[in-house]
Amino acid sequence: MPSVPDEETIDHLLGRRNNFDRRTKSIKTIEELSEKERNQVHLVTLGKRQTRIEGDPFGIYPAWAGNVGHPRDDRMIRQTDEVRKLSALFEAVRRECCEALALHFADNAKVTSLSEDENELTFTFKTGGLSVRVMQAKDLEQDEQGSYLASLEKSKRCIQAKEHLDELFKDVSLNVLTQQYVMAQVLLEDGRQWPSVSKDQTEFLTRLRADADGRYWIEMSEDERKRTNAASATPHSSLALLMTRLQQNWPRSWNLGYHDPDMFRRYARDQVAIEKVWKLVEEDVLIVLDRSKKLVFSNFVGLSQVLFNQEVVDLLARGLDMWSFYTPLPAPESKRHSVDHYIRKIHPELDMEKATVAGLPNAKKAVVHYGTYAMAGHTDGRRICLTQDSKFARSSYQENNEALFLQLYSSVFGKAASIIRFMMEKLDREHYQECRDIFRKLPKSVKVSTGDRDFLSLFAVGINLYTQRHRDTNDMRGGLASLLTVGNYQGGDLCLPQLGLKVRYTPGTCALMRGDSLEHLTSDFTGFRAFIVGANHETTRLHVRLREQGAAGLHPPLSTERPRAGGGNNASEDSDSESEGGSEIFTTTCVNDMDDEDDEDVTYTNKELHGAGALDSESSSGG
Helix, strand or coil: CCCCCHHHCHHHHCCCCCCCCHHHHCCCEHHHCCHHHHCCCCCCECCECECCCCECCCCEECCCCCCCECCCCHHHCCCCHHHHHHHHHHHHCCCCCHHHHHHHHCHHHCEEEEEECCCEEEEEEEECCEEEEEEEECCCCCCCCCCCHHHHHHCHHHHHHHHHHHHHCCCCCCCHHHHHHHHHHHHHHHCCCCCCCHHHHHHHHHHHHHHHHHHHHHHCCHHHHHHHHHHCCCCCHHHHHHHHHHHHCCCCCCCCCCCCCCHHHHHHHHHHHHHHCCEEECCCEEEEECCCCCEEEEEECCHHHHHCCHHHHHHHHHHHHHHHHHCCCCCCCCCCCCCHHHHHHHCHHHCHHHCCCCCHHHCCCEEEEEEEEECECCCCCCCEEECCCCCCCCCCCCHHHHHHHHHHHHHHHHHHHHHHHHHHHHHCHHHHHHHHHHHHHCCHHHCCCCCCCCCCCEEEEEECCCCCCEEECCECCCCCEEEEEEEEEEECCEEEHHHCEEECCCCCCEEEECCCCCCEEECCEEEEEEEEEEECEHHHHHHHHHHHCCHHHHCCCCCCCCCCCCEHHHCCCEECCCCCCCCHHHHECCCCCCCHHHCCCCCCCHHHHHCCCCCCCCCCCCC
């Protein structure tokens, strides 16, 4: 019979104190029991929940279970020397200065200094086989609202990155006349037919405009753009006729102003920055701290593999891949993802219109939100609800998906949460505890649980999504957003323009960031890629604070003021903050609100509307 490893013996498993809270700390370990206590029986009663078992500090017996479980024992995560070192490193980040931290944890005390000046301290070292970079940005600090935005924009690294990009990308903005000229060129060359039905015109013009913008900014050289600008003033007669028709049907809001940003120019600029400006961090672990040594950003390449193994990462990817096979998921909201049509052009494998029947299941681009957010119009947090997709409210035929949803939540999102927890609990314990407190105080009717130790009330899942530059301004003010990526893909670096860097974002990687302040985007990739974002919205935190005030907080006197536009799934989640001007497009959550009611061709049978017990349409029975 093979020997049992020491870490799997009963004395070892039951010999660790549970420091989860004051109550669990008082539970004896098996070593602290007397001989009489060790021989005691009837520690649990079948069918009756028991959360205190003397001698088993982590033991929990749910009434429905056939065994005593230990779900809060984090030793289920592989406690290798590597993991133990990293855990200690994360916990020491706030206590020790950067140089002392590096010297303390570096293998053979070998540390390399990359920067030591009034704005920044940066050291690299290796620990347990992993390379680590710790950076203290002394010019970053939170304002009174907990935001880093102002100090990020004023920081030397942000200004230098912008200046470098301006030198490489000097093109002026596209004007409306030139835009119409290129649209006319596309019409003439492709032979597209103007829609005969007026209701189809908006979609026709929107796609035509996207194709023209993509051609101008991405397919043309700088010299070609200059010649096109000049030619648009005196177009050829065939183009002039088409331009006249375009001008006659031109939407008033298409003025390339503040509320109509030139998304392709921003996309083109960012592609140049990805290639030539933002520096790639090669280390496995990156920790960025502010002046007070509070976490701003952290990235851990392959954390999932370190804590668990590659099989777990593959299972997460397979779970999301199969969920997106069986479950209709919302397409990216078109205004926020106006470049998506061009992405399908350079990645035809993701274009459903061009896919064969065998390729169609993999030609998918979707983003879905599960959990809790504010009701529309309630940005004050007084009314919160489950997201539309948590209730499967878009269609009437998702009974099977709904039946499996809680299993998906506890398995896929539960495992993702345990990976995220490893970083957040140690790098920002105060924020982690606040998140736990928020989730615990939410009404059961408006939250979905992954199991024990919940701390994230909202998860977003992206399937093959190309994330454009944005901030998540709906997140908790000054809070941390967490990102976990899985799949089988190449590329897809995570870029942070205000920090002037990009990090490796390979499958199994986990990142934490101040999402309401830090702009972020991903570079191009090939292959299947899925990501999970875990967060809590500011409105959710406000709701909990109002609940603590009682009825007066949740039910104030009726106001005569009209509610603000947005809120809930339309509240300001993703915001653009480039110096070229913001846009309402980036002050709305990236949620597609469409459902079957928006499809004019959908019809329901009697059985679909009223269930399996309804009369068949062929029945001759009268009512």
